[in-house]
Amino acid sequence: MLSKEENDLLTRVGPGTPCGELMRRYWQPAALSEELPPGGPPLSVRLLGEDLVLYRDAAGRPGLLGIHCAHRGADLSYGRLEDGGIRCIYHGWLYDIHGNCLEQPGEPAMRWRQSGSRNSIHSPTSDAHAEAASTSHARIHQRAYPCREAGGMVLAYLGSGDPPLLPKYEFLTLPEEHVYAVKLFSSCNYLQGNEGNIDLLHVSFLHHSERDVQELGADGPTPDGKGLRDNLRTLSGRGAAPFIETCEAQLTDVGLRICKVRDIGPEENYIRVATFILPNLTAVPGGQTNWHVPIDDTHHWKYTIIFNRQRPLDKERVSRRHTMTADYTPIANRENRYLQDRESMKYVSYSGISPSYFQQQDLCATEGAGRIQDRTQEHLVATDAPIVAARRILASAIKEVQNGRDPPHVVREPGQNRFPNIVATFGTIPKSTTWKEHCNQLASEGRGWQTRMS
Ligand code: FES
Ligand SMILES: [Fe+2]
Structure with a gap:
């Protein structure tokens, strides 16, 4: 829960607001x-x-x-x-x-002539002594x-002073054929959108579906070793993995590393790891980065960027355009109740929103919280620890800017323009290894940011 003042601090992004000033440093x-x-x-x-x-x-x-x-x-x-x-x-x-x-071009040339003891301007005049093109445009x-242009996007720096270097997030450095970028209109504050990335637990509920298991294998194994398929004859209201998941977080130089740990038996844990990159984007497991860019306080664009560092992407395959109109408005949206089909809730989709509209499942939850979620009314629990941590580092970055300093990972030295600590991955690890050790190892080997395989 936040006080109203704290909620305003993190959500208001217009010119002159503390969070707006933070956003403008990136x-x-x-x-x-x-x-x-x-x-x-x-x-x-x-x-x-x-x-x-x-x-x-x-x-x-x-x-x-x-x-x-x-x-x-x-x-x-x-x-x-x-x-x-x-x-x-x-x-x-x-x-x-x-x-x-x-x-x-509407301004005529200025013509000067002597008039008594004073210079005066007449336009036009036939007895000019001197003539010059108007210079008022120069003022x-x-x-x-x-x-700058990179990763299929035009990026802008709205801050004061010299812009920092364009960060070398991997998707901003690869050839155009290796990167797919798209955006989706969201009728809510940016923070609700980005907190959805930090809240990894929701994937086991909101996005739980039969298709995930068939096509993506996205939500992994369960303690009985059967995987989800057998649990999906009917979609349980208790989600993909009830009572066996925890969420933790770890501070990094770019923001926060977040992990959902699923206890799948005596030998192994199943983990999903994301990295919240200050101030408004998150690399999520599965090779996707979500960048929640404020339009204003009550609307934002969710940019989704998918990349493959090894080879060109099959852009048709990863395309999201079939879920939105030509102007990037979601087809399933608040006006049509996200096309929720309550019959499908039994067997197909936990939310009743088609798995084809995966991002709109998110919108149902984030837009449903209101244009700016009233966080004075929420009740956070143990699995929300990463949300609490993310708000703290956001508030702390705002303070850095208020104190006249650059916030985290604003880079001005080319030698520092690298981000090995961004980890976004999923998989099974032995219980003898903690998720933090596992991630540190991946980061040290330059293998932390898993990319899309297709
Ligand atoms: S040139 Fe007159 S309003 Fe733009
Ligand atoms: Fe989601």
């Missing part, structure tokens, strides 16, 4: 690259409560500017893309990707944020 996705094809129209983007326009200039470089023209506020997303920038259609002011105003600077 590169954040502004759009998918596929939304901004060469020659395509500018995009209206809302990010961290700011209304912005994202466009690609003639050289192919992405630019992210305040959406309201510095002149009289027209919406630049309707602008013309030409002459090395974006041109407002109200009076033709032209901006480059750095926010420089290159032209104000205008449109709000502009630096952008």
